[in-house]
Amino acid sequence: MLRRRFPEWFVLLLPAIIVIAAVVLIPLIFSLYSSFTPYKLTRPSTLWTWVGTYNYEKILTDAKFWAAFGRTVLFLTIVLNLELVLGLGIALLMNKVTWGQRTLRTILMFPMMFSPILVGFQFKFIFNDNIGLVNNALQSMGFNVALPWLVDGKLAMFSIIFAEVWMSTSVFAILILAGLFAMPRDPLEAAKVDGCTPWQSFRHITLPFLMPFIFIAMTIRSLDVARAYDIVQIMTGGGPARRTELLWTLMSRTGYVDARMGLANAMGYVSILLSIVFTIYFFHKLSAARAQIGMGG
Amino acid sequence: MDRNQTHRNRKRALKTLHFIALFATMSVICIPGLWIVLNSFRPTVEIMAKPPIWTPTFTLDHYRAMFSGAGEGGVPVFSYFRNSLIVSVVSTAIAILIGMSGGYAFARYRFKGKAGYFVGLMLFRAVPGVALSLPLFIVFAKVGIIDTHFGLILVYVALNVPFTIWLTDGFFRQIPKELHEAAEIDGCTRWQAFWKVEFPVARSGVASAAIFAFLTSWNEFALASQLTRSVGSKTMPVGLLDFTAEFTINWGGMCALAVLMIVPALILTFIVQKHLIAGLTFGGVKG
Numbered sequence: 001m002l003r004r005r006f007p008e009w010f011v012l013l014l015p016a017i018i019v020i021a022a023v024v025l026i027p028l029i030f031s032l033y034s035s036f037t038p039y040k041l042t043r044p045s046t047l048w049t050w051v052g053t054y055n056y057e058k059i060l061t062d063a064k065f066w067a068a069f070g071r072t073v074l075f076l077t078i079v080l081n082l083e084l085v086l087g088l089g090i091a092l093l094m095n096k097v098t099w100g101q102r103t104l105r106t107i108l109m110f111p112m113m114f115s116p117i118l119v120g121f122q123f124k125f126i127f128n129d130n131i132g133l134v135n136n137a138l139q140s141m142g143f144n145v146a147l148p149w150l151v152d153g154k155l156a157m158f159s160i161i162f163a164e165v166w167m168s169t170s171v172f173a174i175l176i177l178a179g180l181f182a183m184p185r186d187p188l189e190a191a192k193v194d195g196c197t198p199w200q201s202f203r204h205i206t207l208p209f210l211m212p213f214i215f216i217a218m219t220i221r222s223l224d225v226a227r228a229y230d231i232v233q234i235m236t237g238g239g240p241a242r243r244t245e246l247l248w249t250l251m252s253r254t255g256y257v258d259a260r261m262g263l264a265n266a267m268g269y270v271s272i273l274l275s276i277v278f279t280i281y282f283f284h285k286l287s288a289a290r291a292q293i294g295m296g297g
Numbered sequence: 298m299d300r301n302q303t304h305r306n307r308k309r310a311l312k313t314l315h316f317i318a319l320f321a322t323m324s325v326i327c328i329p330g331l332w333i334v335l336n337s338f339r340p341t342v343e344i345m346a347k348p349p350i351w352t353p354t355f356t357l358d359h360y361r362a363m364f365s366g367a368g369e370g371g372v373p374v375f376s377y378f379r380n381s382l383i384v385s386v387v388s389t390a391i392a393i394l395i396g397m398s399g400g401y402a403f404a405r406y407r408f409k410g411k412a413g414y415f416v417g418l419m420l421f422r423a424v425p426g427v428a429l430s431l432p433l434f435i436v437f438a439k440v441g442i443i444d445t446h447f448g449l450i451l452v453y454v455a456l457n458v459p460f461t462i463w464l465t466d467g468f469f470r471q472i473p474k475e476l477h478e479a480a481e482i483d484g485c486t487r488w489q490a491f492w493k494v495e496f497p498v499a500r501s502g503v504a505s506a507a508i509f510a511f512l513t514s515w516n517e518f519a520l521a522s523q524l525t526r527s528v529g530s531k532t533m534p535v536g537l538l539d540f541t542a543e544f545t546i547n548w549g550g551m552c553a554l555a556v557l558m559i560v561p562a563l564i565l566t567f568i569v570q571k572h573l574i575a576g577l578t579f580g581g582v583k584g
Contacts, residue, residue, distance in 0.1 A: 009406035016399040016418065016458050023455035024421045024429065031432035041435075093319050104319075106570060110326055113562040115516030117534045118555050122329050125336075125548055133332055136349035166329065223460070226425030230518045248427045255431045256523070268428035279423040283416055 028272075031265040039262035046262075055266035064242065065250065065267065072247040072274070075157075076225055079164050083221070084214065086165065087172025094173070095180045105177070112170050116227045120234030123163040124150065127235075153243030156236050160244055163231050172217045179213030180206075212289040219286050222278040226271070247271045330559070337552035344548050359553040374554060376528045377536040381558075383446055384532060385514040388453035392510045393503060395454065396461025401491070403462065404469035415462075422459035426519030434523045444526040452520055457510035464509070468502030469495065504572040508565060515562055533558045 006014075035055055039047045059065045094104060114122070126133045127149035135146050149155050183206065191201040229248035232238065238249035248271060255264030336344055340356045363374050403415060433452065434443070442448035472495055480490035496503075518534040525531045533554065540551040 007406070007408065009402040009408050012398045012402035012406075013414070015395040016462065019395060019451070019455045019458060020418065020421050023433070023452055024424060027429060027432035027436050028424070030436060031428075034432070034435075090322055093315065093322065096315060097319065104323065106567070107323060107326060109566060109570070110330060110563075113512060113516075113559060113566055114330070115518065115534050115558060117518040117537060118516070118558060121537060121551060121555070122333055124546075125552075126329060126332060130347070131345055131349075131548075133328075140349060140351065166325070170326075223419070223422050226427065226519075229425065229427050248425060251431075252427050261431060261435070264431055268425075268431055271425050271428050272423075275423040275425055276420050279420060280416065283419065 031268060034262050035266040035269055037262045039260075039265075041259040041261055051262075055263050058263065059266055059270070064245075067242070068245045068247050068250040069270070069274075071245065072271075075161070075164075075228070075246060076278070079161055079168075079228070080218070080221065080225075082161070082165050083169045083172050084218070086169045087217070088176055088210075088214075090169065090173040091176035091180055094177055105174070108170050108173055108177075110170070111167050112174075114167060116167065116230035117234055119163055119167045120231040123159060123166070123231075124235045127159045150236055151240055153240060156240060156244050160228075160232055160235055163235065164228050167227075167231070168221060171221060172214070175213050175217040175220075176210055179210045183209050212286065215282060215286040215289045219279070219282040222275070222282045225278065226275060247274070333552045333555050336549060337556050339549065341547070341549045359549040363550055363553050363557075372536060372539045372550070372554065373528045374536070374557065377531055377533045377554075378557065380446065380525075380530055381515060381532040381534075382561075384449045384453065385511050387446075388450045388457065388514050389507055389510040391450070392454045392457035392461055393507050396458045396506065396510075397465050397503060399458065399462040400465030401469055401495075403466040405474075415466075418459045418462060422456065426517070430520050430523040433520065437524060443524055444530050446530055448524055449521060449530065449532070452524065453510075453514040453517065456517070456520075457513055460513075461506040461510060464506040465499065465502055468499040472498050501572040504569050508569050508572070511565065512562060515558075 034047060036052060037047055037049055038051050038054070090108070094101065094108070097104060111119075127135075129135055129146050129148045129151060132149065134149065138145060138147070147155060149159050187205050188201055191205055196204075226248055228246065229252070232244060232246055232249050233252070236244045238245040238253065247267065251264050251267040251271060254260050254267060258264075335353060337359055338355050338357070339353050340358060343350050343354060363372060399418075403411065437443040437448050442451070476494050476498070477487070477490040480494045481487065485493065516534060517532075521532050522535050522538070525535055537551060537554060537558075540547040540554070
């Protein structure tokens with residue numbers, strides 16, 4: 001009977017739709033509603049007070065929110081670009097390796113298995129100003145310093161970016177390396193015969209071929225950029241004095257520590273929009289790149 | 298002669314440079330992880346020593362304390378490990394089944410608004426965990442499935458389904474339609490044709506989707522930290538926090554639990570390493 005009423009594709013998709021609706025869609029609708037109320041966890045009755053766009057007006061005029069928002073965008077820009085450049089560099093280095101490549105590739109995948117929270121703790125340990133590996137090494141080399149890696153605003157931002165790049169560069173490196181393996185040899189050799197410099201053949205042959213691979217990596221990354229929350233939350237918790245506060249840490253503080261759920265959910269929606277814009281942008285780029293090399297479909 | 302010499306020198310210099318760059322990269326990748334492993338075997342006095350001690354002493358104290366249970370300053374590791382394993386394995390299995398049927402629908406059927414459905418599903422994966430954890434916490438508390446395995450499994454299934462659909466869709470699309478048509482002509486039902494013909498061909502895509510789903514569930518923190526409360530459902534990433542006190546952190550103990558967390562992921566990834574890369578590139582590029 002079911003087959004009669006619904007087309008087969010719908011029956012096949014139905015479980016996915018049900019699960020996602022139950023776990024993601026319904027809570028999101030609820031949070032959209034509560035972002036228009038002054039809902040506080042400690043006073044459940046506040047859920048039924050409608051305040052319109054008060055929460056949104058409040059965050060849009062809040063300097064702390066905009067600072068966190070700007071910092072998040074800046075953070076993502078720096079991190080994604082660094083990961084791309086380093087990943088490309090590592091892939092090119094690995095491609096030249098003549099022996100032991102399998103082993104090296106396995107090592108390269110190492111950071112992908114680490115939990116983001118573990119990466120956070122790991123670098124909190126390594127950058128610890130008192131007993132951390134970095135400061136210990138510096139002191140043993142004769143520099144009589146104890147750099148406050150996680151206490152100074154700028155150094156803390158650097159440490160966080162380092163941790164995030166360490167964790168996610170492999171995704172780029174592995175995918176770009178796969179692209180290099182799949183690349184046909186002939187055009188490169190033809191370019192060499194025609195007298196192209198290595199830079200020219202890289203710029204005009206290798207790079208265009210790698211573009212789809214780069215965009216897949218970007219798309220996969222854009223799906224979980226918010227994993228950076230775990231790292232920041234553990235390493236600095238948004239401190240010192242909000243110098244490393246990202247949108248996500250600000251939101252969780254507002255929601256769980258201050259218990260102002262309505263306000264936090266309004267922030268949540270801004271962060272969701274940010275993620276969606278990222279994802280759509282890269283999906284768009286990905287299909288354009290696919291079409292370009294004739295793999296569309 | 299002279300030109301030959303300079304050419305050879307340059308080549309050698311480039312080779313050395315390449316080697317140094319590669320070595321430096323690998324060091325940066327390996328040292329943080331190895332440092333954790335090393336410190337899980339060092340006594341706390343030595344970790345805290347000032348000036349630093351560089352010749353490590355070997356001790357199993359942290360592991361002993363960790364496995365001895367909650368009574369002696371240890372952490373209920375077995376429970377955390379069991380919770381993590383149950384939640385990850387069950388949610389991966391369910392996510393693969395649901396995701397595979399979804400991916401098959403996208404690869405094999407034509408219907409209106411297909412691209413829209415597809416991107417729409419992906420967008421649900423992009424919702425940041427923290428943003429989702431706020432409303433989920435309230436909803437789950439109302440329904441009464443907070444702090445249970447079931448609740449966490451449900452969340453992880455929803456989290457992993459979109460990505461699984463993406464990867465398996467790419468793989469099913471590689472398989473020529475004639476294959477299952479031939480099987481059906483030979484008397485298979487559509488269902489049999491899928492399991493006997495198409496599934497074996499797409500196996501490496503399914504394997505890579507499975508490993509990604511497993512790693513996501515195994516490592517997830519933002520949601521688990523809000524949706525679990527007690528020993529009965531806390532997973533290992535949440536358990537790491539047990540080693541932190543107000544102002545101090547038991548680094549040695551934490552490193553030991555970290556090692557326990559990495560080892561299964563490491564073994565699993567070794568086993569399906571080949572599928573992992575194939576899955577990502579085929580599923581993504583050609584899909």
